[in-house]
Every structure is written in structure tokens, then in C-alpha cells.
Amino acid sequence: MSGTSSRQHDGNLPAEATSFVDRRREISEAKRLLSTARLLTLTGVGGVGKTRLALRVASGVRRAFTDGVWLVELAALQDRTLLEQTVADAVGVRDRSARSPLEVLVGYLRDRQLLLVLDNCEHLADRCAGLATHLLPAAPGLRILATSRHALSTPGEHILAVPPLPVPDPELPSHPEKLVGNEAIRLFAERATLVRPDFAVTSDNHGTLARICRRLDGLPLAIELAAARLRELTPEQILHRLDDRFRLLRGGSQAVLPRHQTLRAVVDWSFELCSPPEQTLWARVSVFAGGFDLDAVEALCAGDGIDRDQVLELVTGLVDKSILTREDQHHGSQARYRLLDTLRHYGQDVLRATGEEAVLRRRHRDYYLGLAERGEAEWFGPTQQEVSARTRREHPNLRAALEFSLSTPGESHKGLRLAAALYFYWQGCGFMAEGRHWLDRALARDTEPSKARANVLWTNAHLAVMQGDVPAAMALVEECRAWAQARGAVTTLAYAICVRGLVSWFSGDLPRSQALLEDALARFEALGELNSTMIKAYLALIVVAVFQGDLARAVALGQHARALCERHGEQWARAYTLHGLSFAEWVRGEVAQATRHAKESLRGMRVFSDTHGTAVLVERLAWIAGTAGEFERAAVLLGAADQIWPLVGGQPLMGFPHYVAAHEACERQARRVLGDRAFQAAFRRGNVLGLDQAIAYALGEPPQPAPASPAIGTKPLTPLTRREQQVAELVAAGLSNKDIAARLVIAQRTAEGHVERILTKLGFPTRTQLAVWVTEQRKTQER
Incomplete structure (x- = not known):
């Protein structure tokens, strides 16, 4: 069943941490170009503000893209072959197939109306150009907004050069009400208040500030770095030091562009200070x-x-x-x-x-190897959610550590250890394709037989079989098993036998699968091994038992595995165990139990953002609803599952014929009872649900109203008391705590307390952000 419809997804744009200064002309021109251009690249020197401008433009056009605006940060990406995978991760695709990431992206984006923001492309320019060349013809609703220090140089690219901020003429008098009308001066002033809250632009210092901004060529990063010097210097002292520095700079290379020289000089100065x-x-x-x-x-x-x-x-x-x-x-x-x-x-x-670079890079790799191995040890336990969140946060650093290990002579053995230690992450957090990328590289780089290599072999084989790549899985696990048997490595052999049993499971050889998995479980028990791989063996045995008609055994296996998880506080494998139990209970007609297990499992999948498990369970709940005679609900859930499957590769239930038959039977019965028109209407209702909405519907939770999108740079409204609102307005007017105290006839300490409480309540770290928030609230009320 397929259905296409409009799906509203906001995307992943971050809120701005600091206020944004105008750029009205550039914003308007970028929006105009994006209305017709499929690929727009913002170019300019480092520090000119390309990223901030791109985010502001993307935020402004968000409503035009029903499938969202998605930021892909590329600055930290060193392995250029991971570009397509990084884009897929950013848009939420957690593909479990063995297809190439480019093929997955093309399939996912084909019928979507979506804006990709590729940020910091310069070191991957040719690869980004190639990606655009593949994606844009295949996905008519796709637009790409890129930032790069130079053009991507691909057909159809439109280029908008981002200039520095316009700078004022220091010799022209400025009216008091227009002192901060210039963008460069306003940026300087706003950043200055971060280090000196009482700073203000006045007729006395306006000329000096104008000269500073001109000396810095209007480069935003240079202006921000200079403004930070106000903590210890006056504007006049900053200008004097800049004049000295640029007189020295004139003796430098004439081959370097002046604005590159400007930024380098200011960064040099910041470094020397x-x-x-x-x-x-x-x-x-x-x-x-x-x-x-x-x-x-x-x-x-x-x-x-x-x-x-x-x-x-x-x-x-x-x-x-x-x-x-x-x-x-x-x-x-x-x-x-x-x-x-x-x-x-x-x-x-x-x-x-x-x-010191080599020393620090080894320290970096060793630190993140330790973090990965700690995560591996802690994964099967009560801190699993914390381990998941911590590892996700460190994904860029883990990539950097892997890249160093697998591209530096003499370091590949630790690369093997790191790639294998992250097995819990590749499998449990949805990064199977990337996991195989690193595991394949590690095996190609370090070919000497060893325990570390054997661990990578069975780990890679397990990921391969979960992707449905049975031939690769078979070759990998057989090499592992041969090594383990030759060395008498009993633990490694147990894992090899377990994965070999999963290969048989996916191949449809159920008796062979059962024998191997039971052998592996007996070995694990004798060794005292207990982890998620062992629970996955129980899940496979549950399904095998169901397919063989031994439903009582299936339920008993599920209950035993769930008890193991609960005894150790494990949540992710427990969710999969409940998934197996729900299947067994549904087949034997225990609809209430099947529903309870499926919903509990789905809650676990939501905690770990397991999109594949979510798709399976939304689908499962559709079948259960059909069995219970709730055919309209079944149709809605089929529609909801239909829009989740593309996030995991668009291959429902990995081609298991038993599952495909159950899907078809559910749809056929719902159509017969409801009629085609009512079925399609219900299916479309599910098909327009976002992922979170689909989960809520499947769980029977009341629908949550979509939150209003706040203007970028603001926080959602949090009620302030009347006095706090007064104080916030005075902060926005530029008054210091001392001035606020005098205006409201309160103690300065009381004023400071009010300001601190307001910042804490609204979640802002600076007064500048509070001022921006107040301004935005006024605009909202005026509308």
C-alpha cells in the first residue's frame, strides 16, 4: 500500500544563541533566488556570517517546505565518503538495508518538498556538487541551500556572495536616534553588552566605533572578537591597537586577500591577548x-x-x-x-x-575509545538511556577518532577495538549503515588474525544480517568462527554461533536457526555472558517458535528474556522482547495481551528513537486492531506505518513473507468492511501524521496541539510576573541593574535578583537575548 500526501515536518533548525543583525538585503535576495533556484550557494570569506545568514533564510522559508528544513553540519566531517550518510542521518532516515546511502536518499527525497541546508561545504565541495547533481533531478520538490568559501561549481548552481556588513563613515555626524542604525555598529554594541552590560553607543563613542568597524572591513567574526576586548579595554584603546596591528600587516604577503588579512590579524591579536x-x-x-x-x-x-x-x-x-x-x-x-x-x-x-598534534590526536582517540568501551560495558543496564544520549552527543568525536585510527600507520588495531566497541551504538541507536562502513574499513586496514579482528567480524556479520545482506554476513561469521575454533576462543565462538543462527533465521532455515541459537544461549549462560546480542537470540527464537506453531514456548521464551532485562534494568532489548511477545500473543488470539505488550514496546522504542522498531510496532498495532474489529483504526495505523517505513529504507518488515502476508490480510479485511473510499480516507489520516503524532495515536494518547513556531532567536513564552515584566522591559531598554533599581525604587541587589530569575525562567544566558525576546513579544502583540 502506498499513499502520498502532504506531511508537515519542521526540520531540525537550531534556535539562535545570539541575536541576528539585519542583513535585510541579503535575506531578501536569498529568498528570491530560492523561489526559483534549486541550488543556492552562499559564498564568502571565513567569518563573514554565511552560516548565520543561511539559518535565518532557512527559518524564513520554512513554511514553504511541507517536509521540513534540515540542517546538515559538515565542518567536522573528515571522511568524505560519509557525506551521503550524514545527510541521511540529519533528515532522520535510519535505513536498515544494505543499499548505498545515496540510493536511500534518492528514494526518500523523491516525493518530498524539503530544503537541505549544507553548511561548510568548502572541504567537500566536489562531493557536495556530486550529491546535488544526483539528488536534484530525482527529487523535484527538493531545494539545497549551501554555504561555502567558494562555489560548488555544478550546473544549475546560483551563487550569492555574502559581503561584509556595511560600515559607517566616521566623519559624518549621526543623530542620537540613529546611532545604532548601522549594522556593523549594532553588532559591535550587542556583543559588547555580553561583556559589559552597561555598554551603550553614544554620540561620544560613535566615531570610534565606526572606525573600528571600518578597520575590520565589516567582518562579523572580527567585530565580535574585537567587541570581546571591551572587558579590559576602552573603544579608543581597541582602535589604537588595531591601527598598530594593521600597520605591521602591510608588510606581509600581497598575495593574500585584504579581508583574509583582516580576519587573520584579528585572530592573531585575540591569540596574543x-x-x-x-x-x-x-x-x-x-x-x-x-x-x-x-x-x-x-x-x-x-x-x-x-x-x-x-x-x-x-x-x-x-x-x-x-x-x-x-x-x-x-x-x-x-x-x-x-x-x-x-x-x-x-x-x-x-x-x-x-x-604536539600527533600526541593530542592519540589522546583524543584513546579518550573516545575509553568512552566507547565504557558505553559497551554499561549498555545492558539501568544507565542505558544516559549511555545512548552521551554517545549520540559524541558522534562527531567518535568519527574523528575512527578516522585517525584507520588512516594513521600503526593505529589500526585500536581502530578495530573502537569500531567493535561501538556495536551497541551501531545497532541500538540506528546507525547500522555507518557502523558497517567503519567495520569494513577496519577489517580492510588490519588484516592480521587477532581477537580484536574476530570481534569486528562477528559484529559486522550481525549488522549485515540485520540489513538483509545474508551473503556478506555468512562470509564474515564463518571467518570469525574458524578463527575462534582454531584458537579455542570460547566466548568469541559463542557469538559467532549466535550470529550464524541469525543468518539461518533470515535465510528461512528455521530448524537450523533454532539449533544454533539454542547452542549459543547455552554457551552464553555457561560463560556468564549477558547482553543485548543474547536477548536478540531470544527474540529470534520467539519468532521461530511462532512460525513452527509452538506458541506456548514462544510466550515462555519471551517472559524469560523480559525477566532477564528487568532484573538488570535494561530497556532497549526489553522493548524488542515485548515486540516478540506481542507477536506471539496476537497469533494465539490474546488481543488484550498483544496490545499491552505492543504499546509497552513502542514506548521503549520512542525512548531510544528506534525508528525501525517504531514502524514494526505501529504496523503490528494495525493488525491487532483489525483482529479486534477496529477496522477504521487499523486503516489509520496502516497509513501511519506507511509514512514511517521510508525512514528505515522503505522495505516493510525486511521481506519476511509471514509479515507481508499479515499486512496484506489486514488491509484486505479493512477495505472489505469499510469500503474503498472510507479505507482511503482513514489511511490518509494516518499518512499525514508526523512520527511523534503517529506514535501518540498508536499508543492511544490524546493528540498534542502543534506548538507555535517562535521567531528564531526567541524562546516560547513563559509567563512573567508583573514586576518581572517591568524589569524585562527595562533590560530591553538598555538599563543596567543599578539604573533599574533607581527607576523602580528598589535595592540594586533586588534588581539583580529579578534579572537572574527572569533569565533562568526564560532559559536565556544573556541580557541581549532577553532584550531580543522582549522586542519579539511586542511585535507578536502588535500583530
Whole structure:
């Protein structure tokens, strides 16, 4: 059954952490071009604000794309062959087939109306161009908005050069009400208030600020770095130092573009203003890909001149100087930080020059190998959700660690260990295709027989069989089994036998599958091995028992496996066990039990964002509804499942004939009872549900109204008291805490308390963001 309809998905655009300054002309021109162009590339020098402009434009056109606007961050991607997989991950596709990621993307995007924002393409320009060449003709509703320091140079590309901000003439008088009318000065002023909340543009300092912005060629990043200096310098001192620096710069290479020279000079100056330990830390944290937390910085960067107990102070100093950015999202109790791409490249140059790069990259790899192995050990236990979230956060760093290990001579053995240790992640968090990519690379790189290689062999075989790639799985597991038998490696042999049993299961040889899986389980029990792979063996045995008509045994197996999971606090494998139990109970006609197990399993799948398990269970609940005579509900659920399947490769139930027969029987009976017209209407109702809405419907939860999309840079409205609203308005007017206290005739400490409570209540880290929020609330009320 297939159905096409409009599906409203917002996408994954992040909220802006700091306010955005105008760019009205560029925004208008980009929107105009996107209305006709299929591929628009924003080009410009580093630090000119391409990413921020792209996000603002994408947010502004979001309503035009019924299937969402999706940001694909490419700055940290080192393995260019993972581009297509990275795009698929970003749009939420968790394909479980053995098809190429490009083929998966083409199939998924073919009938969708969607905008892809490919950010920081310069180091992958040819690969991005090739991707666009494949996707755009195949997907008429697709548009691509790219950012790059240079064009992608592919047919059909439209280019919008992003200029620096316009700068004012310092000699022209400015009226008081227009002091911050210029975009560059307004940007300087807004960033200045982050370090000096009482800073304001006045007729006295306007000329100096104008000269600073002109000296910096209107480059946003340069202006932001200069504004951070107001913590310790006056505007006049900043201008004086810039003048000195640019007089020295004139003696440099004439081959470098002036604006490149400008940015380099300001970054150089920012680096020189850091203390020697801060400079060292800046260079060392450049080995991270994407974000990182304080624990990681302490583990990698302490030593050789930096004491561990100095690290927090140094990180704080780099945040204060606008070198490190504190990420707005909260991840448990740990703050996370990142370097802007331009500053990361600068730090890498410094690190390379010091001769420390290889040492730091090994430390980085070893740290994330330890994190992966810790996750592997903790996965089957009560902290499973935390392990899942932690590993997802560190995905870019894990990729970087794998790339280093598998591309650096002498490091491949640890690459084997890392790729195998992440097995729980590849399988349990939906990254099977990428897992196979790294496991294949590890096997090709390190060919010497070893325990680590054997672990990669059975791990890769398990992923291959879950993708339906039976021939590859067979070859991999047989090599593993031969090694284990020759070495007497009893644990490895148990895993090889288990995976071989799964291969037989997928091949349809049920008696052989049952014998192998029971053998493997007996070995696991004797060895004291207990993990998700073992529970997956129980799941396979449940299904085998159902297909062989031994329903009592199927239920007993499921109850035993569920008890094992619950005894250890495991949730993911428990969800799959309940999935098997729901199937067994449905086949033996226990509709209430089947429904209860399926819904409980679906709740577990939702916790771990397991899209494939979700699709299976929404489908299963349709069959159960049909059995219960709820044919309209069955049709809605079939429609909901139909729009989830493309997210996992569009191959319902991996081609199992028993499942396909159940699907067809459910649809046929619902059509017969409802009639074609009523069936199609109900199917369409399910087909327009987003993933979260489909899950809620399947669980019988009341529908949640779609939240209004706040303007970018704002937070959803959180009620303030009348006094808090007064204080917020005064903060937006630019008053300091002292001035607020005087205006409201309250103690300064009381004013400070009000401001802190408001920031906490609304979730803003700075007064500037609060001011932007107040302004947006006014606009909303005026509408």
C-alpha cells in the first residue's frame, strides 16, 4: 500500500544563541533566488556570517517546505565518503538495508518538498556538487541551500556572495536616534553588552566605533572578537591597537586577500591577548570535532604546562574572550563548548607548529575509545538511556577518532577495538549503515588474525544480517568462527554461533536457526555472558517458535528474556522482547495481551528513537486492531506505518513473507468492511501524521496541539510576573541593574535578583537575548 500526501515536518533548525543583525538585503535576495533556484550557494570569506545568514533564510522559508528544513553540519566531517550518510542521518532516515546511502536518499527525497541546508561545504565541495547533481533531478520538490568559501561549481548552481556588513563613515555626524542604525555598529554594541552590560553607543563613542568597524572591513567574526576586548579595554584603546596591528600587516604577503588579512590579524591579536596557558589550551582543544565537555578537556589537554585544576579557569577565560562558545543546549550536568570553524583551524595550525598534534590526536582517540568501551560495558543496564544520549552527543568525536585510527600507520588495531566497541551504538541507536562502513574499513586496514579482528567480524556479520545482506554476513561469521575454533576462543565462538543462527533465521532455515541459537544461549549462560546480542537470540527464537506453531514456548521464551532485562534494568532489548511477545500473543488470539505488550514496546522504542522498531510496532498495532474489529483504526495505523517505513529504507518488515502476508490480510479485511473510499480516507489520516503524532495515536494518547513556531532567536513564552515584566522591559531598554533599581525604587541587589530569575525562567544566558525576546513579544502583540 502506498499513499502520498502532504506531511508537515519542521526540520531540525537550531534556535539562535545570539541575536541576528539585519542583513535585510541579503535575506531578501536569498529568498528570491530560492523561489526559483534549486541550488543556492552562499559564498564568502571565513567569518563573514554565511552560516548565520543561511539559518535565518532557512527559518524564513520554512513554511514553504511541507517536509521540513534540515540542517546538515559538515565542518567536522573528515571522511568524505560519509557525506551521503550524514545527510541521511540529519533528515532522520535510519535505513536498515544494505543499499548505498545515496540510493536511500534518492528514494526518500523523491516525493518530498524539503530544503537541505549544507553548511561548510568548502572541504567537500566536489562531493557536495556530486550529491546535488544526483539528488536534484530525482527529487523535484527538493531545494539545497549551501554555504561555502567558494562555489560548488555544478550546473544549475546560483551563487550569492555574502559581503561584509556595511560600515559607517566616521566623519559624518549621526543623530542620537540613529546611532545604532548601522549594522556593523549594532553588532559591535550587542556583543559588547555580553561583556559589559552597561555598554551603550553614544554620540561620544560613535566615531570610534565606526572606525573600528571600518578597520575590520565589516567582518562579523572580527567585530565580535574585537567587541570581546571591551572587558579590559576602552573603544579608543581597541582602535589604537588595531591601527598598530594593521600597520605591521602591510608588510606581509600581497598575495593574500585584504579581508583574509583582516580576519587573520584579528585572530592573531585575540591569540596574543590570551595568556600562554590559554593559548596552549586553544590549540589543544582544536582536536575536538563538534562540541566537547569539561571532562574531555581535562583528560586531553591537562599536563605539559597545564595543571588539571587550571582547566576550568582557562576554559572560562576563553569563553570570556569569545574564543570558545558555550552551547545553549543543556546535557545533564555537563556544559559543552565548541570552537567556531575559523578558530578551530587557527588552533590546529598552532598545534601543528608546536609538534604536539600527533600526541593530542592519540589522546583524543584513546579518550573516545575509553568512552566507547565504557558505553559497551554499561549498555545492558539501568544507565542505558544516559549511555545512548552521551554517545549520540559524541558522534562527531567518535568519527574523528575512527578516522585517525584507520588512516594513521600503526593505529589500526585500536581502530578495530573502537569500531567493535561501538556495536551497541551501531545497532541500538540506528546507525547500522555507518557502523558497517567503519567495520569494513577496519577489517580492510588490519588484516592480521587477532581477537580484536574476530570481534569486528562477528559484529559486522550481525549488522549485515540485520540489513538483509545474508551473503556478506555468512562470509564474515564463518571467518570469525574458524578463527575462534582454531584458537579455542570460547566466548568469541559463542557469538559467532549466535550470529550464524541469525543468518539461518533470515535465510528461512528455521530448524537450523533454532539449533544454533539454542547452542549459543547455552554457551552464553555457561560463560556468564549477558547482553543485548543474547536477548536478540531470544527474540529470534520467539519468532521461530511462532512460525513452527509452538506458541506456548514462544510466550515462555519471551517472559524469560523480559525477566532477564528487568532484573538488570535494561530497556532497549526489553522493548524488542515485548515486540516478540506481542507477536506471539496476537497469533494465539490474546488481543488484550498483544496490545499491552505492543504499546509497552513502542514506548521503549520512542525512548531510544528506534525508528525501525517504531514502524514494526505501529504496523503490528494495525493488525491487532483489525483482529479486534477496529477496522477504521487499523486503516489509520496502516497509513501511519506507511509514512514511517521510508525512514528505515522503505522495505516493510525486511521481506519476511509471514509479515507481508499479515499486512496484506489486514488491509484486505479493512477495505472489505469499510469500503474503498472510507479505507482511503482513514489511511490518509494516518499518512499525514508526523512520527511523534503517529506514535501518540498508536499508543492511544490524546493528540498534542502543534506548538507555535517562535521567531528564531526567541524562546516560547513563559509567563512573567508583573514586576518581572517591568524589569524585562527595562533590560530591553538598555538599563543596567543599578539604573533599574533607581527607576523602580528598589535595592540594586533586588534588581539583580529579578534579572537572574527572569533569565533562568526564560532559559536565556544573556541580557541581549532577553532584550531580543522582549522586542519579539511586542511585535507578536502588535500583530
